[in-house]
Amino acid sequence: MRVTRSCICGSDLHLYHGLMPDTRVGSTFGHEFTGTVEEIGPGVQSLKVGDQVLVPFNIFCGACFFCERELYGNCHNTNPEASAVGAIYGYSHTAGGYDGGQAEFVRVPMADVGPTVIPPDIHGDDAVLLTDALPTGYQAAEMGDIQEGDTVVVFGAGPVGIFAAKSAWLMGAGRVIVVDHVDYRLEFARRYAQCEVVNFKDVPDMALHIKKMTDWLGADVCIDAVGCEASGSAMQSLAGRYMMVQAGSATALHWAINSVRKGGNVSIVGVYGPTFNAVPIGNALNKGLTLRMNQASVKRHLPRLIEHIQAGRIDPKAIITHRVPLEEVADAYHIFSSKLDDCIKTILIPPH
Ligand code: NAD
Ligand code: ZN
Numbered sequence: 001m002r003v004t005r006s007c008i009c010g011s012d013l014h015l016y017h018g019l020m021p022d023t024r025v026g027s028t029f030g031h032e033f034t035g036t037v038e039e040i041g042p043g044v045q046s047l048k049v050g051d052q053v054l055v056p057f058n059i060f061c062g063a064c065f066f067c068e069r070e071l072y073g074n075c076h077n078t079n080p081e082a083s084a085v086g087a088i089y090g091y092s093h094t095a096g097g098y099d100g101g102q103a104e105f106v107r108v109p110m111a112d113v114g115p116t117v118i119p120p121d122i123h124g125d126d127a128v129l130l131t132d133a134l135p136t137g138y139q140a141a142e143m144g145d146i147q148e149g150d151t152v153v154v155f156g157a158g159p160v161g162i163f164a165a166k167s168a169w170l171m172g173a174g175r176v177i178v179v180d181h182v183d184y185r186l187e188f189a190r191r192y193a194q195c196e197v198v199n200f201k202d203v204p205d206m207a208l209h210i211k212k213m214t215d216w217l218g219a220d221v222c223i224d225a226v227g228c229e230a231s232g233s234a235m236q237s238l239a240g241r242y243m244m245v246q247a248g249s250a251t252a253l254h255w256a257i258n259s260v261r262k263g264g265n266v267s268i269v270g271v272y273g274p275t276f277n278a279v280p281i282g283n284a285l286n287k288g289l290t291l292r293m294n295q296a297s298v299k300r301h302l303p304r305l306i307e308h309i310q311a312g313r314i315d316p317k318a319i320i321t322h323r324v325p326l327e328e329v330a331d332a333y334h335i336f337s338s339k340l341d342d343c344i345k346t347i348l349i350p351p352h
Pocket of ligand 1: 009010156185297
């Protein structure tokens, strides 16, 4: 495929910060991309040269036990060496070692099942957000099993959290609260997803604060759209063949478990590379919580999300703040990672 657009994702920051095991120097990052089919292999029936396609970030076979159940993020055949994670473009050898789409060209394996031809009335900027950020936010809300009128708290006002908040309304939430510490992102979330916002720098005790906001019950549903947070110096470890795995923390996950009401649901889409031994699992048990988590199964959500976009219920491309030539990718990572220049979502444009 000749890449037309690729995005930088919060997941790429885990690689960038050295939080993902088995990230090898020389691998090409990028799991959110659209492009033009340039060449097809002999096994490909469903695409032709010249098609404009969006490619879900999961690489999946479409035929195994998991794919039959639409758990494409857990496909058994494309990353057979790893017991836990399915294969993901440009996401370390832990996720299969496939090269990604922050490039001019990318090889798309299993091309009969993954790529979706972009409908003519879907804008290219919306299409690239359908490869991950929007379906992941949507699945985060779906895994929360939101009931009519529920109070939903979303941790993280990045693209995934913002789309989770927007999706929560589509699923019947009565109240949506988004938590972050970056003011411009909270302000964007407040306008775009019509939610209440909390800056965690202003809150000494998150669980207590959410309780106060909810008649002392706690939220019905909490969503972790943050994942592992880097601590320590990151890029210094980029030497030799592997990046060293850094220490990380899991604050948002603690807050999600502690802020939800008894019997509530916690939905985790934030990605955790390292193992955490201090997750408050005792609190989760005592409160009778339901915890759900997964890599999003992008393809499963596409028909419904395309319908939402066509009907004008959601405008994904509104979150794009930066459009950068691929050659400037290093600066673009720095700006996105450091939350500079009001950056929410960056699209990289290859030179052709
Ligand atoms: P992002 O980095 O743009 O956004 C994360 C936001 O969380 C930032 O705005 C940051 O300020 C905020 N934050 C940091 N610590 C926080 C805390 N303790 N409480 C509340 N907010 C906090 O990333 P994104 O692209 O929105 O992705 C969010 C997460 O979702 C990442 O972990 C990413 O890896 C993950 N992800 C998962 C899947 C999946 O399929 N499960 C897919 C895509 C992304
Ligand atoms: Zn992503």
